[in-house]
Amino acid sequence: MEFAQLERMSLMITMDDIVREGHETLRQRTENVTLPPSDEDQYTLKEMLQFIKNSQDEELAEQYDLRPGVGLAAPQIGLSKRMMAVHFTDANGREYSNGYYNPRIVSHSVEQAYLPGGEGCLSVDRDVPGIVPRHARITVKATTLDGEDVKIRLKGYAACVFQHEIDHLNGVMFYDHINQDDPMTPPEGAVSVD
Numbered sequence: 001m002e003f004a005q006l007e008r009m010s011l012m013i014t015m016d017d018i019v020r021e022g023h024e025t026l027r028q029r030t031e032n033v034t035l036p037p038s039d040e041d042q043y044t045l046k047e048m049l050q051f052i053k054n055s056q057d058e059e060l061a062e063q064y065d066l067r068p069g070v071g072l073a074a075p076q077i078g079l080s081k082r083m084m085a086v087h088f089t090d091a092n093g094r095e096y097s098n099g100y101y102n103p104r105i106v107s108h109s110v111e112q113a114y115l116p117g118g119e120g121c122l123s124v125d126r127d128v129p130g131i132v133p134r135h136a137r138i139t140v141k142a143t144t145l146d147g148e149d150v151k152i153r154l155k156g157y158a159a160c161v162f163q164h165e166i167d168h169l170n171g172v173m174f175y176d177h178i179n180q181d182d183p184m185t186p187p188e189g190a191v192s193v194d
């Protein structure tokens with residue numbers, strides 16, 4: 001195996017690098033990343049995106065015992081920085097695959113939405129059933145892995161994923177949003193996302 005591949009293998013993110021509930025970075029507000037990003041931050045964000053892709057590759061996931069995910073936030077690898085990566089295709093076949101520095105929700109709908117199956121988290125080693133109310137539509141500003149300042153309008157599944165990741169950057173876990181008294185009942189007027 002050539003050196004580059006060996007080097008990648010030794011530095012790839014695996015489940016051993018994912019911190020679990022109780023680790024303090026999951027409950028910290030993260031610091032903005034100084035832009036332009038350092039080589040180290042760029043390398044880390046690339047590795048985060050690669051991990052998400054690997055986690056969705058049947059062979060790699062089995063080989064390295066990866067739990068599948070559609071996003072990852074830096075606090076989940078013990079790094080209290082405003083960085084996140086996503087890799088998924090939404091119900092309309094739109095692909096999202098990128099890393100983001102300093103993502104922030106600049107506007108959102110009053111209307112709420114939720115994934116009928118609830119949400120899961122690589123930092124949570126248990127099932128937490130319940131409706132996770134999210135903003136149905138959000139506008140996010142961020143700087144991409146390639147250094148491009150973007151303004152993204154999101155709805156449906158994509159809006160839920162981005163909110164799950166941005167929550168991590170604010171020390172919020174998905175189950176913080178579940179109504180403990182009535183976890184399976186969606187809020188009034190909230191729409192189900194297919």
Ligand SMILES: O=CN(O)CCNC(=O)c1cccc(Cl)c1Cl
Nearest residue numbers: 069070071119120121122161164
């Ligand atoms: O922070 C990221 N993770 O914990 C990765 C694992 N969770 C998921 O992929 C996931 C699963 C269901 C709903 C949403 Cl919204 C997400 Cl994000």
Ligand code: NI
Nearest residue numbers: 120121122123
């Ligand atoms: Ni998560």
